[in-house]
Amino acid sequence: MRGAYFDAATAAPLHPAAREALLGALDDGWADPGKLYTQARRARMLLDAARATIAQVLGVRPDELSFTSSGSTAAHAAVLGGLAGRRRAGATLVRSAIEHSAVLHAGERHARDGGAEAEVPVDLLGRVDLDAWTRAVTAPGVALAALISASHEVGTVQPVAAAAAACRSAGVPLYVDAAQSLGRTPVPEGWSLLTGSARKWGGPPGVGLLVVRKGTRWVSPYPADDRESGRFPGAPDLPAILAAAASLHAVHQTAAQETKRLSALVDHVRATVAATVPDVEIVGDPADRLPHIVTFSCLYVDGEALLTALDRRGFAVSSGSACTSSTLRPSHVLAAMGVLTHGNIRLSLHRDTTADQVERFLAELPGIVASLRAEVGM
Amino acid sequence: MNPDTPVDVLDCLGQRCPLPVIALAKRLPSAPVGAVVRVLADDPAAAVDIPAWCRMRAQQYVGAVSVDGSPAFDVRRLS
Incomplete structure (x- = not known):
């Protein structure tokens, strides 16, 4: 295999522990955990165990954790439910300019329904402006504030403790989208709502986490449903949830070594790309960043052409x-950073x-960029 | 002559990223130092990429204007 898959921030390959749990659960964990017969009680037991496992890794109570159908639906529920729960306090959502699109879209829905949004800018490295953040959350009428734990596009870790x-x-309650950091770096503190996505840590797609801390005012944005403590409707995908729990437990065990x-490898990519590709801008904080993400932009190169040329050589980015x-709009994260x-x-x-794999990528990249530039006379 | 008056206007309307930045990079070195070149560009990336190019290349981003309803970006050659 010449190429390599480098898009874990979208979806990491399925962890072997997830595969094993998923296959086992297809035989054993398909019944509805809400029913009262033997198969259902077995399913309930498995679901409770998965919840306990994930809650322990996150350092939360099991009854604070609900499963949703994806990271995006978890983000929607956190934003819309957090705003609904604080309707009496105000109607403004404060959020950074670099939130995930799921948070942006939930905010747009809120604004269309008569709510307000306040966007807090970031600096050139992609870190939220804490002075502007403090002013924004201190303003009257703020219902909820949303800050991503670390940028999904450039990796910069956000000052969650200070925020x-x-x-x-x-x-003001704080919602933290921790999709990129769960299973890799310690869970931040001081939040009221937190979400995650299993496919980012090697679990299957279709499992999101919604954590609502005790005492947080949160009102479901969905029609009534008694599943998942009334926080998310529909029958949970139990096999996928079991796989998510098994893989989170496994990656948590080795997180410190993997981070290192x-x-x-990311340090090596940053240094080598800067040295071997002319006119390149490596973006995001070089030190205070997620362990696994590196982002750069090559002057005069069409991004789609570069992605396609890399894919032809087997590299998925x-x-x-x-x-x-x-x-056809540029990333709002890169635009906010300038x-x-x-x-x-x-x-x-x-x-x-x-x-x-990383060495092969680094060996091929300079030639690919040079030939794309030559095509446009640069 | 007003030093902010463009010596040249590059019509990149309808062109997608990174073509407006390439046009600017090809034209600016032949403009006199201190002169302003204007880029007409309606690709949404141009509003971010032209200032970013100026920062990377140590040229001066003068600002964005509207020309006949189209976005335009003025850049001064510093070196």
Whole structure:
């Protein structure tokens, strides 16, 4: 295999522990956990065990954790339910400019329904402006504040503890989208709502986590349903949830070593790309970042052409360039940072990523970029 | 002559990223130092990428204007 899969920030390959749990559950865990017969009680027991496992890794109570149908639906529920629960306190959602699109879209829905939004800018490295954040959450009428734990596009870790302290002083609940950091780095503190996505840590797609801390005012944005403590409707995908729990438990055991290994690979990519590709901007914080994400933009290069050329050589990467998005708009994260949006590539590494794969990528990249530039006379 | 008056206007309307930035990079070195070149570009990426290019290349981003309803970006050659 010449190429490599470098898009774990979208979906990591299924962890072997997830595969094993998933296959087992297809035989054993298909019944509805809400019913009263033997098969259902077995399903309930398995669901409770999965919830307990994940709650323990997150450091929360099992009854604070609900399963949703994806990371995006969890984000929608956190934002809309958090706003609904604080309707009497105000109608403003404060959020950073670099939240995941699921948070942005939930905010747009809120604004269309008569609510308000306040966007807090980030600096050139992609870190939220804490002074502006503090002013925004202290303003009258704020119902909820949303801050991503670390940027999914450039990896920069956000100052969640300081942002949480500002929220606490203002009496505003904080929602943290921790999709990129769960299973990799310690869970931040000081939040009222937290969400995650199993496919980011090697679990299957279709499992999201919604954590509502005790005492948080949260009102379901959905029609009534008694599943998942009334927090998310529909029958849970029990086999996928069991696989999510098994894989989170497994990656948590090795997180410290993996963080060290992947972070060293990312350092190597950052240094080598800067040295071997002319006119390249490596974006995001070089040190205070997620262990597995590295993003850079190549001047004069079409992002879609670069992605396609890499794919032809077997390298799967993501891009924030406008030409690679369905809307033909550049990534809102790169735009908010003020960094180059064209010729943009994000590599996100995972447990199957080897140093050899990274070396092959680094060996091929300069030639690919040079030939794409030559095509446009640069 | 007003030093902010463009010496050249590059019509990149309808062109997608990164073509407007490429046009600017090809034209600016032949403009006199201190002169302003204007880029007409309606690709949404241009509003981010032209200032970013100026920062990376140590040229001055003068600002965005509207020309006959189209977005335009002024850049001064510093070196």
